[in-house]
Amino acid sequence: MQFLLAEGARLGLSLIGVISLVAVNALFLIWMERKVSAHIQLRPGPMEVGFHGALQTIADALKLIGKELITPEDVDKLIYLLAPIVMFLPVLVSFLVIPFSPTLLIRDLNVGVLLIFAFSTLTVLAILMAGWASNNKYALLGAIRSVAQNVAYEIPLLLTAMSIIIMAGSFQPSVIVAQQGLVWNIFVQPLAFILFIICGTAETNRAPFDIPEAESELVAGFHTEYSGMRFAIFFLAEYTNMFIVSAVATIFFLGGWQGPFLPPVVWFLLKVYALIFLMMWFRWTFPRLRFDQLITFAWKILIPLSLVNLIVTAFVLKLVR
Amino acid sequence: MLIDYLPILVYFVIALGVAVGMVALSEAVGKKTHSTVKDLPYECGMVPVGDARSRYSVKFFVIAMFFLVFDIEAIFLYPWAVVFKQLGLFGLIEMAIFIIVLAVGLAYVWGKGALQWE
Numbered sequence: 454m455q456f457l458l459a460e461g462a463r464l465g466l467s468l469i470g471v472i473s474l475v476a477v478n479a480l481f482l483i484w485m486e487r488k489v490s491a492h493i494q495l496r497p498g499p500m501e502v503g504f505h506g507a508l509q510t511i512a513d514a515l516k517l518i519g520k521e522l523i524t525p526e527d528v529d530k531l532i533y534l535l536a537p538i539v540m541f542l543p544v545l546v547s548f549l550v551i552p553f554s555p556t557l558l559i560r561d562l563n564v565g566v567l568l569i570f571a572f573s574t575l576t577v578l579a580i581l582m583a584g585w586a587s588n589n590k591y592a593l594l595g596a597i598r599s600v601a602q603n604v605a606y607e608i609p610l611l612l613t614a615m616s617i618i619i620m621a622g623s624f625q626p627s628v629i630v631a632q633q634g635l636v637w638n639i640f641v642q643p644l645a646f647i648l649f650i651i652c653g654t655a656e657t658n659r660a661p662f663d664i665p666e667a668e669s670e671l672v673a674g675f676h677t678e679y680s681g682m683r684f685a686i687f688f689l690a691e692y693t694n695m696f697i698v699s700a701v702a703t704i705f706f707l708g709g710w711q712g713p714f715l716p717p718v719v720w721f722l723l724k725v726y727a728l729i730f731l732m733m734w735f736r737w738t739f740p741r742l743r744f745d746q747l748i749t750f751a752w753k754i755l756i757p758l759s760l761v762n763l764i765v766t767a768f769v770l771k772l773v774r
Numbered sequence: 775m776l777i778d779y780l781p782i783l784v785y786f787v788i789a790l791g792v793a794v795g796m797v798a799l800s801e802a803v804g805k806k807t808h809s810t811v812k813d814l815p816y817e818c819g820m821v822p823v824g825d826a827r828s829r830y831s832v833k834f835f836v837i838a839m840f841f842l843v844f845d846i847e848a849i850f851l852y853p854w855a856v857v858f859k860q861l862g863l864f865g866l867i868e869m870a871i872f873i874i875v876l877a878v879g880l881a882y883v884w885g886k887g888a889l890q891w892e
Contacts, residue, residue, distance in 0.1 A: 752884075
């Protein structure tokens with residue numbers, strides 16, 4: 454009984470930590486996104502509120518919380534209200550297994566990475582629910598495109614992840630990190646890294662794969678009919694997904710928390726935010742793909758390449774030993 | 775053994791509570807006013823024509839079916855990936871055959887033109 458209580462308290466406390474991290478990370482990332490895009494386009498970006506606009510997102514968030522929640526007339530009420538929850542839940546659960554340092558992690562599970570993959574797939578379901586329930590043509594189009602996108606990126610993502618799993622022989626994040634003690638996987642598996650980043654960008658619905666949202670054609674895509682806090686939850690989940698995908702890529706390819714001089718947590722966060730910066734850079738470099746182009750690209754290039762990468766990895770591993 | 779995964783369930787339930795709480799709280803707080811125009815779906819200011827839940831030609835349906843097949847094959851590969859180092863040459867060759875069958879399947883589908891967008 455006492456054990457259960459202690460365990461519950463520990464999980465509760467970690468959840469508070471996770472929620473604060475999710476909030477702070479989203480506030481920071483939105484500011485960073487605006488600054489990065491501004492500087493890429495040679496303009497200053499937000500400058501008024503706080504130092505170089507650092508408090509701008511806090512002001513925006515406060516405004517968003519105060520906004521009225523509008524529920525359009527013909528929505529499918531239950532699914533409409535459930536969609537933000539289904540979107541937000543996997544985001545929280547994924548943090549259960551992400552190791553920020555050898556000691557700073559909630560649970561070091563032997564199914565860790567599999568858990569993240571399993572839960573991150575729920576995001577598509579949430580988008581489909583939101584799009585269908587909204588009774589809005591733009592939202593429905595966004596939802597259908599999201600499914601098409603999932604059909605495209607999911608398999609290469611799983612297959613490239615597998616070539617790392619073979620090398621580590623485990624799903625446990627700490628084992629995967631420890632396996633890169635000498636050389637980071639990015640130098641051993643450069644192709645897998647490129648494929649994983651492409652699929653990860655698609656998974657987070659970031660440009661050039663922001664097909665379900667496509668603000669210039671679909672208004673806001675699947676979350677067109679969501680306002681106030683409900684919209685904020687979608688937004689929060691989206692930015693946290695960027696963090697999670699970058700964290701998984703860091704664990705897989707960049708040696709996790711390992712690095713000289715600085716404490717492990719700092720190294721981990723540095724690597725994660727460097728990858729996020731890369732994804733923001735993509736947004737202002739590549740034009741958006743059509744979803745048929747994405748499907749063709751995934752099935753004709755990504756999947757064959759990841760299959761080849763997997764089989765070559767397996768053979769090389771056997772030859773080396 | 776299974777008790778190791780109990781924290782996932784506990785954490786999941788707490789996280790569900792938090793997510794529901796966030797939505798419910800914002801639901802409870804704040805005023806709501808209704809008007810005919812406000813309750814319409816947002817379509818850039820135009821009056822919506824017809825219902826949005828109309829039939830939509832899902833052109834990627836065939837690819838979605840391949841997706842199911844390949845996704846399950848990927849799941850089959852995962853246990854192999856974990857025990858790969860213990861399996862020895864036998865495991866490698868057997869799974870190489872499996873992956874090659876997968877690749878031949880993809881090549882067949884490709885050759886049949888199923889990946890082609892009409």
